[in-house]
Amino acid sequence: MGEVAEESFMDELPLYEPPSKSPVEPVQLQLQVITIHGSSRSFTSLNDFSDDRVNNSNNIPPLDDWLPITESRNGNIYSAVFHLISSGIGLQALLLPVAFAALGWTWGIICLSIAFAWQLYTIWLLVQLAESTPGTGTRYSRYLHLAIAAFGPRLGKLLAIFPVMYLSGGSCGMLIITTGGNMETFYKIICGRDATCEANSLTSVEWFLIFTCAAIALAQFPNLNSIAKISMVGAITAVGYCTLIWALSIKKGRLSDVSYGSKDVGKSEMAEFGNTLNAIGIIVLAFRGHNLVVEIQGTLPSNRKHPSSQTMWKGVTVSYLLIAMCLFPIAVAGFWAYGNNVPINGGLLAAFREAHGHNTSKYVMGIVYLLVLINSLSSFQIYAMPVFDNLEFQYASRKKKPCPWWVRTGFRLFFGGLAFFIAVAFPFLGSLAPLIGGIALPLTYVYPCFMYISIKKPRPNGAMWWLNLTLGCLGTILTGMLVVAAVWNLADKGLHANFFRP
Secondary structure, three states: OOOOEEEOOEEEEEEEEOOOOOOOOOOOOEEEEEEEEOOOEEEOOHHHHOOOOOOOOOOOOOHHHHOOOOOOOOOOHHHHHHHHHHHHOOHHHHHHHHHHHHHHHHHHHHHHHHHHHHHHHHHHHHHHHHOOOOOOOOOOOOHHHHHHHHHOHHHHHHHHHHHHHHHHHHHHHHHHHHHHHHHHHHHHHHHOOOHHHHHOOOOHHHHHHHHHHHHHHHOOOOOOHHHHHHHHHHHHHHHHHHHHHHHHHHHHOOOOOOOOOOOOOOOOHHHHHHHHHHHHHHHHHHOOOHHHHHHHHOOOOOOOOOOHHHHHHHHHHHHHHHHHHHHHHHHHHHHHHHHHHOOOOOHHHHHHHHHHHHHOOHHHHHHHHHHHHHHHHHHHHHHHHHHHHHHHHHHHHHHOOOOOHHHHHHHHHHHHHHHHHHHHHOOOHHHHHHHHHHHHOHHHHOHHHHHHHHHHOOOOOOHHHHHHHHHHHHHHHHHHHHHHHHHHHHHHHOOOOOOOOO
16 A cells, blocks of 8 residues: 555646737747656655645546546545444444443543543544645545655654554454344344244354455445445434433333442552553543544545535534443443443443343334444445555556456455455454554554644644643653553463354
């Protein structure tokens, strides 16, 4: 995706010489052709081909017009909202009550509020940075290219490639693992405790395969803008299942033996400190989708009068208001209803099923799980799009032509098979999520701050300069602490590495 492509170009510009206004001389039309031989030019990113830059060459079509993320720039505020909600709400949000159990009411709410404000600010930075830069006319439509522009080709790739690819491809692998388990649970709910029906359930690998086939069949839409309706369904189902879970938890009331004290009482100070950091990690990782903000903005039209940043920020405001209305009630209501009894595997969804599954209609439980399954299918599409874009970039930059439909279909089948293989080979990937998520954390809380200083160049020692430098440094320290805590937790509790045995 960040490869350097070499091109030589030649422009032939016809120049028109207007007729003389002299009444004596006859009117003459002269057509001159000036041939301009351009030297070999180095293209370091897709933005050098961008249709947002002035390009007079008739021989070099803009590469952005061929790739899934920027092939269509006809998006609007509604499509941006749907994409942001679909990518911003995930099953990680259902683990927020687990974090509150370790932090308590006061610190839990404080940490959740700070994390929400922090990540919302970094989104604002990304929205401003993605817009055309004065003087260069370059519009950035991919997070990786923004990082390269800020940190340079080598450092930018080193810092951004792994987090971007993990948060895209890795998230798809995790969706296969978690959704496969939820599909099996949904099947058992539909069976209604019929032993014969449950005995005929498929294996975990077969559930993985069914979800992967459904996801790849749905992934045949050509570009990011074309899946706006899928993201709309994903956004509705995400808000739906989040609201249902916390509302039903409040309706059922608190458990009779609910306890709000930490389960770490009596353990060593190091163990308590490690669990506190893991709780903070759950909170900061609950906010996701920053690796897609620039890409979503890339689907919006932009010009000097109506820059895409205005439309995008309106979409961010609406979407994150709805996201806050989902995540904060999940954390507060979930902790109020179940206390420290929320399991780390499954979160609030598993806690509700274990506590109230026996006295809740199977149709209600089935609707909740069905919404989760539909949302997972929708989320797979938007998180896989950067991978599709990267694969097609490799083809288009070498062949100098867009991917034909059969190549595009082949790339999607290849990625689906790879994600399925990862899910089957590493079914314990969820246990490594705090560690890998900690490594990818700077993409949300650190890089945007330093990128703003590098690209926008605010006045040294000014308010914006100090704010971004402080947040960037704090985010770097937090990343180091969360990675150490994740490693400590793995060393203390061990890792059940069940390779190829989901």
